[in-house]
Amino acid sequence: MSPNAHITSHRKPRRPATQSWVVRTGVAGGVLSTLAVAGTASATTAEKPIEATAELPAFNAELSASIAQSAVATQQTAVDYQVRAQVEDALDQAKADAKKAKEEAERKAEAERKAKEKREADEARASRDNDRGSLGTKSTSGSGSSSSSSSTATGSAATLVDFLRAQVGKAYVMGSTGPSSYDCSGLVMAAYSQIGIDLPRVSQDQSTAGTQVSTSNLKVGDILYWGSAGSAYHVAVYVGGGKFIGAQNPSTGIVERSMSYSPPTGAVRVM
Known part of the structure; x- marks a missing residue:
């Protein structure tokens, strides 16, 4: 008898081959299940863009607000240009009116100057005629006749x-x-x-x-x-x-x- 015969062996008993196959099959199945779940999760993740469309209304609202603000700014700019054009037209009209008034005043002044010159000439001529008439009156008076x-x-x-x-x-x-x-x-x-x-x-x-x-x-x-x-x-x-x-x-x-x-x-x- 061997001296070590009384020592109980601690080696694990060998499992039957069938049991090993089952274990391996179970492990493989678990791996496949895990892959299937992962695939499903990936498919679910791939479908996320469809869910992201739910955020589009908020994006469209911001875009609409921006467009509205831009339209208001454009309209205000157009109004500003229109007002400026009206002011410039008014200034041009005022300048034209002032020029016309100045020309009219100059024409009147020239007409008055000519009228004054004519009046002075007429007065001078009448004065000479009157002087001649006075000389004739004096001459008649000197002769003893009444005037x-x-x-x-x-x-x-x-x-x-x-x-x-x-x-x-x-x-x-x-x-x-x-x-x-x-x-x-x-x-x-x-x-x-x-x-x-x-x-x-x-x-x-x-x-x-x-x-x-x-x-x-x-x-x-x-x-x-x-x-x-x-x-x-x-x-x-x-x-x-x-x-x-x-x-x-x-x-x-x-x-x-x-x-x-x-x-x-x-x-x-x-x-």
């Missing part, structure tokens, strides 16, 4: 002159015919009514009411006018001695002035 342009008037002419001198100092009021104020034609009409002569109301008509006479051959009571016959803008009455009485303007009122102060354009005789 019709003498300041001494009789009859109706005297009545006319007396009335006019009584009005000197009163106010000039446009459209007034007395007794406390007059305009130029209102005074002439009122004066002639004192001697029974009815005259038209306005200076234009009074400048053609009688016979046209030269300003160098005037008689007391002749109507003097300034401007053209039929379109005169002022009238007065010759009172002799190279003077006239008329309602001049609101500043001076009714005055007696020398012919040289403002030589008339023409005269008419109505008596």
Whole structure:
């Protein structure tokens, strides 16, 4: 007997071959099951993009908000451009209006300058004519004959002159015919009514009411006018001695002035 025969062996008993196959088969099956589960998980993971579409509405909302903001900004920019264009148009129109007004003012100033030059030339010519008339009157007076342009008037002419001198100092009021104020034609009409002569109301008509006479051959009571016959803008009455009485303007009122102060354009005789 072997000396070690009484020692119990600790070696594991060999398993039957069938049991080993079963174990191996089970292990393989477990591995395959694990792979199948993993495959299923992978398939599930591959389908995730379909679930991700659930996040698209949030993305679309953000995109819509951004587009809306962009549209508002674009509209505001368009409005700003429109306002700017309107402002520029207004400025251009204002410049054009200012230029037109300036040109109009320059034209008026030029017209007034020419009118003034013409008026001064007419006054100078009338003054020369009046001087020549005065020389003729002096010559006639020296010969002992009476002059019709003498300041001494009789009859109706005297009545006319007396009335006019009584009005000197009163106010000039446009459209007034007395007794406390007059305009130029209102005074002439009122004066002639004192001697029974009815005259038209306005200076234009009074400048053609009688016979046209030269300003160098005037008689007391002749109507003097300034401007053209039929379109005169002022009238007065010759009172002799190279003077006239008329309602001049609101500043001076009714005055007696020398012919040289403002030589008339023409005269008419109505008596």
